[in-house]
Amino acid sequence: MKLKEVGEFGLIDLISENAIVDPTDIIIGIGDDAAAYAPKQGLLELLTTDMLVESVHFDLSKTTFWQLGYKAIAVNLSDIAAMGGKPRHAVISLGLPSEFTVEHVVELYQGMKEIAREFSVNIIGGDTVSSPHGLVINVALVGEVEVAGLLRRSGARVSDLVVVTGTLGDSACGLDLLFNPGWDEADFIWPLLNAHLTPRPQVLLGQKLAGMGATSADDISDGLANEANELARSSGVSLRLYADKLPLSPEIKQAAALMDKHPLHYALYGGEDYQIVFTISPDRFFDLPAGTWPFTVVGDVTDGTGVFLLEADNHITKLEPKGYDHFR
């Protein structure tokens, strides 16, 4: 059987089989943003890992090493944030092509250390090896969370609101701009490129969500359509999203218009937003002090399965989980 026949998620299902041999203190294993285990009563340690491969995840002609290092840590921080955790310690593996210089690696680590310092994350080890074809970066990150602060994908309840942080699609639009030059003079370009090259994960917000009453959460790494399906499936509910509620930046509207693209396409199917989508009861949500948080209500939770998009003309579309799949 070919990988492309089973796909990334089918493969994860296969991998999950018999992976836990001593479940005593496992709270969450394969399949969520990070794994959680409980070394001591009351405190959970979170562990996550992400691999970035040259010419799959990044193009060295389009990013600086500093930006790449920053992003490699950011994507892992986002996984811990979506669990409600405080990121604590990272180990970094690098597979380095022989033509790389020390300066390249130092610059890569400078980007890593900048964001690590910003969020008080220690880089406490790693492995550095040679790679015959292209740069490979792997980050494994440990976080901590009190049991009561843990956010899962599986807690969404019927009549909850669906809420997202920040704006959506900027990163995917920024990626398009990187490979479709000609807009370098436009004001809108920088926020979009930055969203793609140095995403800022919602670490501080993630740690507050459980206390605010969030019932489930996921980081938006593979597009809202994909992550909303993940929440719906894990929680055994259906999610209804309103197209005209999806938060779009002024910049994505300008850029999409000029490139003849639809900004909703980026918002739903573009990847690497590193925002958080969560569910929360209306009571708890409207108790929150207004205007303090970058929250947008984008839908609600209903009985059933799947995710549906309601457009202004009352047209309803079923949203398939078609984020980026590495093997299709």
Next chain:
Amino acid sequence: MKLKEVGEFGLIDLISENAIVDPTDIIIGIGDDAAAYAPKQGLLELLTTDMLVESVHFDLSKTTFWQLGYKAIAVNLSDIAAMGGKPRHAVISLGLPSEFTVEHVVELYQGMKEIAREFSVNIIGGDTVSSPHGLVINVALVGEVEVAGLLRRSGARVSDLVVVTGTLGDSACGLDLLFNPGWDEADFIWPLLNAHLTPRPQVLLGQKLAGMGATSADDISDGLANEANELARSSGVSLRLYADKLPLSPEIKQAAALMDKHPLHYALYGGEDYQIVFTISPDRFFDLPAGTWPFTVVGDVTDGTGVFLLEADNHITKLEPKGYDHFR
């Protein structure tokens, strides 16, 4: 500056700079077999990671996927063992070429799960991505150790004995046999090939060493010459090794003779033994029940710096730390 000018260890020194931003609970950061931090009083969590890259660390025409999976976990277990820890939880990242099949990946994980089950290690997450050129495997592993059970590289004291577990050089000799066929009918070949392809880390022994009185320890992943220098440097002492004491298997002696190689070369400079070298006072060592452990005294600790090899004819050689360096 080129990578090869600074070398792997020079690069690690560069990377270590400013890597710890919140040292509150860091016990050991970059530079030992695993990192150690203390989430709660009395218990340390250990975190280690290793990356294996196709055609650098393995050749798919010489290993099965099962063996490769087994080994990818084994090398990480060895790092935890050398710290005295009990391995607990692993996260696995795979970079997979498009021509790989599901069966390949399942077989890889079967090897991983076999050794994980053997040592009660949970695989609790990971990342699976595509790789345009060759297979990449990264494992990050968490372990636990009571404070009193922690083994460092830095505790060796003058007049301690230097002790190794098991036999040395078998893995490197097995690697040579893989690439120099013609001995397939010889009885000696299998233990040597197995030592290379499916090394069995000293996990259970590692957890007992601190209680036995070991003052420092390191796993032998890059050859004894290299690891002994690591212990000497970290502890601020000199190590004296006796050539005729180095434990050699009957098989390595046969194979080396037939291939016209010197078995000591494998034992000192060959990599991937995944045995443990440790130091211990003579009093404590001779208190141990005789014959119960696979221990061999190979030298002692003296004042000074560096590692010296004494041969039977009283010839003394300074052993340079020339294990495998990825960038030389």
